[in-house]
Amino acid sequence: ACRAGSATPFSYGDLDADFAKMGNMGDVSLKRMAVRGVNPKPIKNPSANDAYLPMETRFDDGQVIVCDVGKYRPNVWGLQDMHGNVAEWTLSAYKPYPYRDGDGRNDVSDGSVPRVVRGGSWRDRPKRSRSAFRLAYPGWQGVFNVGFRVACPAGAGKGSVAAAR
Numbered sequence: 001a002c003r004a005g006s007a008t009p010f011s012y013g014d015l016d017a018d019f020a021k022m023g024n025m026g027d028v029s030l031k032r033m034a035v036r037g038v039n040p041k042p043i044k045n046p047s048a049n050d051a052y053l054p055m056e057t058r059f060d061d062g063q064v065i066v067c068d069v070g071k072y073r074p075n076v077w078g079l080q081d082m083h084g085n086v087a088e089w090t091l092s093a094y095k096p097y098p099y100r101d102g103d104g105r106n107d108v109s110d111g112s113v114p115r116v117v118r119g120g121s122w123r124d125r126p127k128r129s130r131s132a133f134r135l136a137y138p139g140w141q142g143v144f145n146v147g148f149r150v151a152c153p154a155g156a157g158k159g160s161v162a163a164a165r
Helices: 028-033 158-164
Strands: 087-093 115-118 135-137
Touching: none
Parallel strands: none
Antiparallel strands: 087 115, 115 135
């Protein structure tokens, strides 16, 4: 679903493709988070040394941190926000590849096993925003840039979506 049937890392192209209209990822706008001083104030024109977050400086998606859902273009399957904004908790336990059905990775009864997070966030560069890139966090841990993505059934009206919020 994330790659929409494409053979590339993203539904819209490879790692060097301009993502500015497709997703909220770690771009030049992160420079706006550069601060200095005892009472931190944003730096007007931060240098590369002042901007402490890794970022893709060739693109600007217009957002510094999390933004409203639906701001970016959908993939060819009509799905939006599949890369960036917030990374996505998944059901899968963090286990080595290759995937083996029945290896217990989808067993949710053991809450002590780290769970997989995918899709990247507003602070992740494209390499970390691919569907194939995984991170592991304990399921109980709150993570500032990780959340979940909501899927609505086809044909659900706006009233259905509003009621679900």
